[in-house]
Amino acid sequence: MRNLFRFIQRYHFFFFFLLLQVVALLLTLSSQHFQQAYLFHSSNTVSGYVYRTYNSISSYMHLREVNEQLLEDNRRLMERNRENFLITDQQVFKHEDSVSQRRYTYLNAGVINKSVNRRNNYMTLNKGRQHGIEPDMGVITGNGVAGIVMHVSDNFSSVMSLLHSDMLVSVKIGKNDHIGTLQWEGGDYRRTVMSYIPPHVDLSVGDSIFTSGHSRVFPENVFVGTIEDWEVRRGENFFTATVKMAIDHNKLSLVYVVKNLMREEQEELESAVPGDIQF
Amino acid sequence: MFRWKLLLMFFAIVLLQVLILNNVYLGGYINPQVYVLFVLILPFDVRGWHLLLMAFFLGLLIDVFEDSLAIHTASTVMLAFARPFVLKLLTGKQPDDAGDVPSFRTLGTMTLFVYSLVLILIHHMVLFFMEMFHFRDFTETIFRVVISGGLTLLFVIIGFALFNRPTSKR
Structure with missing residues (x-):
């Protein structure tokens, strides 16, 4: 017994190293599977406040770009305004009624931290639970x-972020509604990859890609990017397209968080069906 | 007095890393990890378990900020573990002036360079392979280790040059 203690004392540096390394590995493995490993996310209080303080200073540098972006968003929304259209068919009668039920609402939030230079990238937003944000909500601009x-x-x-190896988004090609899966393969943060496009589909450079709406997270027809190139990868029967993303992840500063009001209803129904459903 | 300086440096280097250097974007995903300088610059006579514990908390804090599970913790602890062995290999024995820190003056330019290079490579190797969690993109990861490591080395050498000036004058 005494020899054991002496042994441990003699090699205490090694044993202490082993202990700390095992703790680190356990933290890594456990927080991968349990999303509630609370301390180790930038949504936790300490790092959140540091990022917010820093952001309140540095955000002034991007004001011009942010304003231009808002102006552009406003313009796009204004164009959809009903007053812009002349009603030519007097037979059509339209008014607000209870036929359409609201499915999505939006919360605005600011990005206070982000990365694009790792394999798995994250962002931190300056709003949380008390503002109505919940896990699994979509984030768009x-x-x-x-x-x-x-x-x-x-x-x-x-x-x-979209720049994460676990992030799969169901998307479609705008002109013919063919569905594929979007997943970032690393490297260039402005380009991502859309796979599983059937080989009979007619593709051309510049085709727009939108979200398919086959999820509980994103509404249909949110713009994603445009096709730049495509190929048939060895051993596959599908087209794999390179997509140039519409947003610059390195410049994100203001975003909208999508709240799906019918999420629970959809989840309940879909939980009866076995198998994975992607975002 | 020295402890306060160390504590200040600890937080300063974490903030430097997470607020400034992590926003550096240099083609692909290259990210200098300059916070390792803190472990490299600790005095020669630092106790083994102090060294490991400081490295552990340094890595943990970086992880909290970066949403990176505990991969910085693991790689920084590995770096701290390797440090005494690398020092012994390079200098033969413990330097006479026990309170000294590694610097251009105490180690010499060449030894300091090799010391930093070897430890940074060990750190980045563990870090980037843990980030991948598999060995599929082996060459790509090695490429990242080399490029990011080179950049980290540059910053660390600059850091040594800056930090050691006051003590070398005394």
């Missing part, structure tokens, strides 16, 4: 998909 909320604290939320 005026012109594209940005990510999905993963964790929330009272005042902050951390978002899995």
Whole structure:
């Protein structure tokens, strides 16, 4: 017994190293599977406040770009305004009624931290649970998909960016509604990959890609990007297209969080069907 | 006095890393990890378990900020573990002036360079392979280790040059 103690004392450096390394590995593996490993996300209080303080200073540098972006969003919305259209067919009668029921609402939030230079990238938003943000809500901007909320604290939320290996988005080609899957393969943060496009589909450079609406997270027809190139990868029977993303993840500063009001109803129904359903 | 300086440096280097260097975007995903300088610059006579514990909390804090599970913790602890062995290999024995820190003056330019290079490579190797969690993109990951490591080395050498000036004058 005494020899054992002496042995441990002699090699205490090694044993202490082993202990800390095992703790680190356990933290890594456990927080991968349990999303509630609360301390280790940038939505936690300490890092959230540091990022917010820093952001309140540095955000002044991007004001011009942000304003231009807002102006552009406003313009697009104004064009949809009903007053812009002349009603030529007097037979059609239209008014607000209870036929259409609201499915999505939007919350605005600011990005206070983000990365694009890792394999798995995240963002931190300056709003959290008390503002109504919940895990698994979609995050978009005026012109594209940005990510999905993963964790929330009272005042902050951390978002899995489109630039993450676990982030799969169901998308479609605008002109013919063919569905594919969007997943970032690393490298260039402005380009991502759409796979599983059937080989008979007619593709051309510049085709627009939108969200398919086959999910509980994003509404249909949110713009994602445009096709740049495509190929048939070895051993596959599908087209794999390179998509240039509409948003610049490195410049994100203001985003909208999508709340699906019918999410629970859809989830309940779909939980009866076995198998994975992607975002 | 020295402890306060160390604590200040600890937080300063974490903030430098997470607020400034993590926003550096240099083609592909290259990310200098300059916070390792803190572990490299600790005095020669630092106790083994102090060294490991400081490395552990440094990595943990970086992880909290970066949403990166505990991969920085694991790689920084590995770096701290390797440090005494690398030092012993390079200098043969413990330097006489025990309170000294590694610097251009105490180690010499060449030894300091090799010391930083070897430890940074160990750190980045663990870090980037843990980030991938598989060995599929082996060459790509090695490429990232080399490029990011080179950049980290550059910053660390600059850091050594800056931090050691006051003590070398004394």
